[in-house]
Amino acid sequence: MSNKLIDLVNITKSYDNLVVLDDLNLYIRENEFLTLLGPSGCGKTTTLRLIGGFEQPDSGKILFDGDDITQLPPNQRQLNTVFQKYALFTHMTIAENIAFGLKLKGKSKSYIDDKIKYALKLVNLNGYENRMPDSLSGGQQQRIAIARAIVNEPKILLLDEPLGALDLKLRQDMQYELIRLKNELGITFVYVTHDQEEALTMSDTIVVMNQGYIQQVGTPEDIYNEPQNAFVADFIGDSNLIDAVMLEDRLVSFFDAKWPCVDEGFGNHVPVDVVIRPEDVVLCKPEEGIISGQVTHVIFKGVHYEMEVMAGGFEWLVHSTVMHPVGEPVGIFVDPFNIQIMHKPESEDEEVAYIEE
Amino acid sequence: MKNRQSRLLALPFAFWSALFILVPLVMIFYYGLTTKTGQFTLDNFTAITQPEHIKALGLAILLSAVSTVICLVLAYPLAMILSKLGANQSALIVLIFILPMWMNFLLRTLAWQTLLEKTGVINSILRFLHLPALNIINTPQAIILGMVYNFLPFMVLPIYNALMKLDKDVIHAARDLGANSVQTFMKVIFPLTLPGVISGITMVFIPALTTFVISNLLGGSKILLIGNVIEQEFTQTNNWHLGSGLSLILMLFIILNMVLSAVFDRNGEGGMMG
Numbered sequence: 001m002s003n004k005l006i007d008l009v010n011i012t013k014s015y016d017n018l019v020v021l022d023d024l025n026l027y028i029r030e031n032e033f034l035t036l037l038g039p040s041g042c043g044k045t046t047t048l049r050l051i052g053g054f055e056q057p058d059s060g061k062i063l064f065d066g067d068d069i070t071q072l073p074p075n076q077r078q079l080n081t082v083f084q085k086y087a088l089f090t091h092m093t094i095a096e097n098i099a100f101g102l103k104l105k106g107k108s109k110s111y112i113d114d115k116i117k118y119a120l121k122l123v124n125l126n127g128y129e130n131r132m133p134d135s136l137s138g139g140q141q142q143r144i145a146i147a148r149a150i151v152n153e154p155k156i157l158l159l160d161e162p163l164g165a166l167d168l169k170l171r172q173d174m175q176y177e178l179i180r181l182k183n184e185l186g187i188t189f190v191y192v193t194h195d196q197e198e199a200l201t202m203s204d205t206i207v208v209m210n211q212g213y214i215q216q217v218g219t220p221e222d223i224y225n226e227p228q229n230a231f232v233a234d235f236i237g238d239s240n241l242i243d244a245v246m247l248e249d250r251l252v253s254f255f256d257a258k259w260p261c262v263d264e265g266f267g268n269h270v271p272v273d274v275v276i277r278p279e280d281v282v283l284c285k286p287e288e289g290i291i292s293g294q295v296t297h298v299i300f301k302g303v304h305y306e307m308e309v310m311a312g313g314f315e316w317l318v319h320s321t322v323m324h325p326v327g328e329p330v331g332i333f334v335d336p337f338n339i340q341i342m343h344k345p346e347s348e349d350e351e352v353a354y355i356e357e
Numbered sequence: 358m359k360n361r362q363s364r365l366l367a368l369p370f371a372f373w374s375a376l377f378i379l380v381p382l383v384m385i386f387y388y389g390l391t392t393k394t395g396q397f398t399l400d401n402f403t404a405i406t407q408p409e410h411i412k413a414l415g416l417a418i419l420l421s422a423v424s425t426v427i428c429l430v431l432a433y434p435l436a437m438i439l440s441k442l443g444a445n446q447s448a449l450i451v452l453i454f455i456l457p458m459w460m461n462f463l464l465r466t467l468a469w470q471t472l473l474e475k476t477g478v479i480n481s482i483l484r485f486l487h488l489p490a491l492n493i494i495n496t497p498q499a500i501i502l503g504m505v506y507n508f509l510p511f512m513v514l515p516i517y518n519a520l521m522k523l524d525k526d527v528i529h530a531a532r533d534l535g536a537n538s539v540q541t542f543m544k545v546i547f548p549l550t551l552p553g554v555i556s557g558i559t560m561v562f563i564p565a566l567t568t569f570v571i572s573n574l575l576g577g578s579k580i581l582l583i584g585n586v587i588e589q590e591f592t593q594t595n596n597w598h599l600g601s602g603l604s605l606i607l608m609l610f611i612i613l614n615m616v617l618s619a620v621f622d623r624n625g626e627g628g629m630m631g
């Protein structure tokens with residue numbers, strides 16, 4: 001396990017009495033692609049700005065490679081930021097933009113020229129040295145912003161929803177581009193987004209946040225397959241969220257039926273939340289399912305059909321490559337392994353998961 | 358059809374412009390290019406080379422340039438402070454700032470006359486405190502004071518607007534790339550707000566260059582700016598021909614200033630045009 005490059009310790013931050021981050025603890029490992037994911041107002045951008053040095057926490061410490069950098073101004077931190085709206089210097093050429101940080105550090109002209117060439121090549125914009133930022137498209141400007149940041153050889157690159165202003169196709173291309181960049185540069189990326197698909201595609205680690213609290217930290221697979229609470233399950237991908245009662249180890253009850261599962265240790269007769277992904281719902285003949293019902297909607301989505309099935313008084317969302325027409329009676333079966341059991345939050349505030357790996 | 362209708366809407370303004378801008382301009386050109394007997398001449402233009410006219414023009418340029426620089430030095434920090442305040446606070450301060458402008462320009466300048474006079478309010482207070490008297494009424498300094506006082510808001514507002522339009526993340530980006538606060542200002546904030554500075558300079562320099570009221574009231578009758586010379590030709594000597602000629606020369610300087618501004622502005626905007 002590589003060491004902690006950034007360590008946020010007991011960070012609290014509020015604006016005008018509105019608590020944005022409450023006692024946040026999080027560390028970022030060297031060479032990791034970490035994504036802060038959550039709805040707007042969850043505190044993800046504030047977290048990034050604290051790391052970048054544009055904001056100071058009300059309390060708590062930020063450690064960089066073990067050193068306390070909480071009070072250090074942004075220009076003295078060994079990291080660089082890519083801003084959501086590019087924030088290029090519109091009065092300078094592309095080359096001058098990229099050279100900005102290097103000139104301040106007093107690098108030689110030949111070193112700077114080499115770096116500009118290298119960076120433009122890296123972001124596939126060879127020959128753009130003398131263009132002005134305003135003459136470039138949004139995607140190109142964002143690449144220049146990335147080039148401008150990485151020539152300084154930061155240990156960490158902070159990216160604040162960098163693809164938010166781009167259209168869908170460009171966004172997908174840029175996702176691959178960013179993964180490639182990350183691998184070529186071998187530095188740590190801290191990425192902020194509200195787009196769960198983006199997070200799942202690119203990250204090594206995802207930090208799901210809501211209302212100033214970390215909900216879950218884990219790999220994309222962990223987050224998707226084993227959400228720790230209803231918020232995470234609901235926020236990441238489509239899901240069937242069901243009120244249930246854990247009868248005993250490996251047996252859960254919902255919709256007046258007993259469902260075998262693989263979870264243990266919840267206790268007996270304890271209320272829980274159950275999440276089942278739509279692609280894990282298996283439709284079969286009515287008599288073969290654990291419960292049965294009727295198909296109410298069918299939409300063709302390309303790779304699969306999206307169906308809604310009314311069963312047990314619940315509208316099940318089902319993804320399947322096999323189409324069942326509306327009105328067909330079907331049975332529902334779920335592999336025990338695909339039934340994810342989660343503790344119920346005792347209150348809104350307690351929708352918090354403290355995760356220490 | 359719609360196009361024609363919108364053109365009709367512009368008619369009142371076109372009429373107004375023709376009557377009150379174009380006609381007077383043509384008349385000034387006519388007067389400037391003729392003698393009292395109606396013959397064509399360029400003497401009214403070459404009259405600018407007479408020592409007293411050159412001196413008045415030179416002094417006007419000097420005083421308005423000094424006033425413009427003082428305004429800039431005062432206005433930029435103020436605009437920066439304003440732009441950092443919350444919306445409510447800055448609105449209040451901007452209001453306080455433009456409040457004097459609701460009062461008549463003449464009245465405000467007259468007030469300064471009363472304040473600065475040898476036996477005026479300021480000197481009375483100084484005498485009461487046993488401090489030396491302030492003798493700046495009827496000096497170029499008093500004129501500069503009047504110019505700065507009257508035209509400062511015209512410098513603050515465009516710079517304030519330019520600062521407000523500046524994306525805060527651009528400033529963050531400069532800091533992020535290693536610039537300290539002074540470097541950030543010199544390399545990013547100031548260049549990006551240059552268009553505001555230029556329009557501020559234009560809006561202060563031109564009225565200062567042409568003023569005759571401020572120099573009349575605060576400079577006594579001894580200090581003549583080019584504006585005073587022209588005013589006297591019209592109102593006292595009744596030589597409209599010379600007055601018009603000198604006005605046109607002054608207009609040349611104003612046009613020159615505006616061309617320079619436009620050139621600088623384009624440079625400031627970088628390659629917008631290229």
